[in-house]
Amino acid sequence: MALDLRERARAFVRWEFGLVLALIAVVLFGRHVSDQFLTSFNIFYLNLSIGEVAIMTLPMTLIIVTGEIDLSVASILGMSSALVGDLYSRGWPMPRVIVAVLIVGVVAGLLNGFLITRLGLPSLAVTIGTLTLYRGIAVVILGPETISTFPEKYTNIGVLPLPHTGGYLTYSVGIFLALAILSAIVLHATPFGRSLFVIGANEEAARFAGFRVKRTKLILFGVSGVVCALAGILYTFRLSTAVQDNGIGLELTVVTIVLLGGVSIFGGRGTIVGAVLAVAVYAGLQNALLLSNFEQRAMGIVTGTLLLLSVLIPNASEFYRRGREFLRRRQLRAGEVPT
Amino acid sequence: MTATAETATRRRPFGDAASARRLVDLVFRLREFGILAVLALLVAATAIAEPRFLDLTNVQFILVDTTIFALLALGETMVVLTRNVDLSVGSVLGLSAFLSADLFGKHEGIPIPLVFLVGLAIGVSCGFANGFLTVVGRIPSLVVTLAMLYIVRGIDVLVVGGGQVVASSLPNSFIEIPKRTVAGIPVLAILVAVVVGIAAYYLRSFRSGRELYAIGSNPDAARLAGIPSGRRVFTAFLISGGIAGLAGVLYAARYGTIDSTAGTGYELQVIAAVVVGGVAIFGGSGSVVGAALGALLLNTILSALYVLGVSPFWNQAIAGALLLGAIALDRGISLWLAAALRKRRTHLGA
Numbered sequence: 001m002a003l004d005l006r007e008r009a010r011a012f013v014r015w016e017f018g019l020v021l022a023l024i025a026v027v028l029f030g031r032h033v034s035d036q037f038l039t040s041f042n043i044f045y046l047n048l049s050i051g052e053v054a055i056m057t058l059p060m061t062l063i064i065v066t067g068e069i070d071l072s073v074a075s076i077l078g079m080s081s082a083l084v085g086d087l088y089s090r091g092w093p094m095p096r097v098i099v100a101v102l103i104v105g106v107v108a109g110l111l112n113g114f115l116i117t118r119l120g121l122p123s124l125a126v127t128i129g130t131l132t133l134y135r136g137i138a139v140v141i142l143g144p145e146t147i148s149t150f151p152e153k154y155t156n157i158g159v160l161p162l163p164h165t166g167g168y169l170t171y172s173v174g175i176f177l178a179l180a181i182l183s184a185i186v187l188h189a190t191p192f193g194r195s196l197f198v199i200g201a202n203e204e205a206a207r208f209a210g211f212r213v214k215r216t217k218l219i220l221f222g223v224s225g226v227v228c229a230l231a232g233i234l235y236t237f238r239l240s241t242a243v244q245d246n247g248i249g250l251e252l253t254v255v256t257i258v259l260l261g262g263v264s265i266f267g268g269r270g271t272i273v274g275a276v277l278a279v280a281v282y283a284g285l286q287n288a289l290l291l292s293n294f295e296q297r298a299m300g301i302v303t304g305t306l307l308l309l310s311v312l313i314p315n316a317s318e319f320y321r322r323g324r325e326f327l328r329r330r331q332l333r334a335g336e337v338p339t
Numbered sequence: 340m341t342a343t344a345e346t347a348t349r350r351r352p353f354g355d356a357a358s359a360r361r362l363v364d365l366v367f368r369l370r371e372f373g374i375l376a377v378l379a380l381l382v383a384a385t386a387i388a389e390p391r392f393l394d395l396t397n398v399q400f401i402l403v404d405t406t407i408f409a410l411l412a413l414g415e416t417m418v419v420l421t422r423n424v425d426l427s428v429g430s431v432l433g434l435s436a437f438l439s440a441d442l443f444g445k446h447e448g449i450p451i452p453l454v455f456l457v458g459l460a461i462g463v464s465c466g467f468a469n470g471f472l473t474v475v476g477r478i479p480s481l482v483v484t485l486a487m488l489y490i491v492r493g494i495d496v497l498v499v500g501g502g503q504v505v506a507s508s509l510p511n512s513f514i515e516i517p518k519r520t521v522a523g524i525p526v527l528a529i530l531v532a533v534v535v536g537i538a539a540y541y542l543r544s545f546r547s548g549r550e551l552y553a554i555g556s557n558p559d560a561a562r563l564a565g566i567p568s569g570r571r572v573f574t575a576f577l578i579s580g581g582i583a584g585l586a587g588v589l590y591a592a593r594y595g596t597i598d599s600t601a602g603t604g605y606e607l608q609v610i611a612a613v614v615v616g617g618v619a620i621f622g623g624s625g626s627v628v629g630a631a632l633g634a635l636l637l638n639t640i641l642s643a644l645y646v647l648g649v650s651p652f653w654n655q656a657i658a659g660a661l662l663l664g665a666i667a668l669d670r671g672i673s674l675w676l677a678a679a680l681r682k683r684r685t686h687l688g689a
Contacts, residue, residue, distance in 0.1 A: 125620040129662040136656025301493030304486035311478045
């Protein structure tokens with residue numbers, strides 16, 4: 001058992017080490033593609049493009065570690081964005097709008113959690129349903145309208161750098177880093193966080209061991225809701241527009257990054273450091289490809305390949321072994337039946 | 340769901356097992372009738388409020404639009420039954436739609452069956468990649484097909500570039516395919532109904548069809564029982580991919596205008612249809628007839644909303660609520676069924 005744990009720990013280290021190497025490769029590639037890659041302007045731009053997605057990867061990491069999935073994240077982002085626009089255009093003061101939207105986010109997340117834990121429905125099916133439902137609500141709220149009359153004081157958050165960071169960091173990435181540290185502490189250094197691994201590794205065993213599985217999951221989905229609502233607010237400020245399809249399809253990017261970060265889709269395995277490194281690798285690569293005039297909409301080829309590699313590489317030695325066995329058996333069979 | 344039911348049937352000798360099996364059968368038959376009943380209610384209510392709903396052209400529109408989704412739902416059901424999922428169908432449909440329609444522009448007078456074959460081949464190759472990575476690579480299908488969703492769409496974008504195929508570049512005989520009718524019923528709808536019937540018969544009565552359910556109910560047990568799980572799952576992906584390829588050609592014939600976004604987001608709608616149709620998302624239970632009816636129900640709802648003058652902005656919210664309702668209903672049914680079977684056992688048991 002102890003050996004098993006040590007082996008697992010080593011696997012983590014290897015994975016995150018691999019991500020660091022990948023990050024270095026991405027930086028070198030970026031430098032090779034363009035002199036602009038490491039300028040503060042470009043890093044700032046890169047920050048802008050990933051901020052909200054990065055924020056959403058954190059609760060997603062916790063949820064996937066627990067063995068569940070939340071595909072409704074981008075729809076909660078979209079719904080929040082639509083609400084920000086709608087409530088503000090109705091003359092609500094912005095602080096009140098923000099509080100209201102965050103509360104709606106919690107409720108949306110808790111609804112997911114309620115359906116999953118109290119009714120015992122699979123999270124994959126539930127969150128595909130709420131993906132449609134929440135996006136539908138965004139569409140109902142805004143219709144074909146575009147709202148872009150937000151006060152500069154707030155939209156500046158989306159386009160100006162954080163003070164004292166030399167113009168490199170955006171507010172969104174600043175928030176992401178703060179939340180990442182918080183999540184890392186919660187996941188790796190609190191009983192609550194450790195219990196997520198137990199639940200993800202074997203839910204039944206966790207229940208029998210006295211962990212409050214349902215309540216834990218409910219909390220996680222609630223947190224995911226409020227964090228995605230926050231991402232929605234930032235998204236709205238960054239583009240200073242609220243339209244019904246804000247952030248559409250981002251859920252798949254978020255899941256991709258989390259899996260790339262070494263979090264097991266089956267639950268029970270993953271680290272926040274891995275997720276953060278994966279965010280950096282993904283954002284860097286996307287940006288480098290942009291600078292190299294790669295067709296941006298075909299970025300999916302790269303994303304998809306990365307996703308496949310991230311699950312194939314850890315199993316590479318296993319494939320090698322199985323492949324050899326297969327060949328050996330075939331040779332044996334060929335030897336037995338002379339032709 | 341059937342997992343519980345089947346354990347229950349195995350514990351008892353034949354007589355009781357058969358009656359338990361009948362109960363299970365009945366419940367699932369009722370599930371399909373339930374969709375039909377909802378469908379009938381919906382059609383009746385809409386027709387009373389707005390008689391135009393039953394206009395021949397409108398009904399034909401609903402049926403033709405449904406055929407594409409019903410086909411995709413059929414392929415998806417095969418995959419979902421085995422406790423896998425195929426998220427790449429929308430992208431595969433898009434790629435096949437563009438490449439096949441593009442053939443008409445590139446090769447003047449190309450025979451239409453050949454175009455369908457090309458669509459099928461594109462779909463099958465994507466299905467092959469999905470199946471290979473899932474079965475041989477032992478990667479969860481959710482991850483594989485999510486990646487393929489991206490990759491195939493990316494290829495589509497690169498191939499299409501900024502261009503598009505427009506209806507005027509397609510031959511009339513091709514565009515006429517979805518419009519052909521026999522006694523007022525679109526030929527396509529009849530064809531798809533026949534295909535669904537064949538698939539339902541296959542899944543019910545053929546050994547390899549039953550094995551799909553066994554794999555989905557309990558993958559480990561199925562493997563230990565000597566079922567060639569890998570081969571079956573692989574075949575399911577080939578079928579789902581092939582069908583998505585064919586559906587792409589039909590999409591081209593139906594809509595005429597195809598750019599690189601064709602079929603975006605279809606995967607979720609198809610899964611919604613499958614789940615509304617009573618196929619358990621974690622495999623082992625459900626039928627293609629249910630899935631096809633689910634597709635029909637979703638399309639009819641959208642059309643009813645349109646006819647009733649409800650803003651189309653409500654479509655998605657209603658579809659989402661319906662999907663959640665269907666999942667919750669299925670959970671209720673399966674809990675009730677498990678309880679009923681348990682009660683019978685204690686009642687009849689020693």
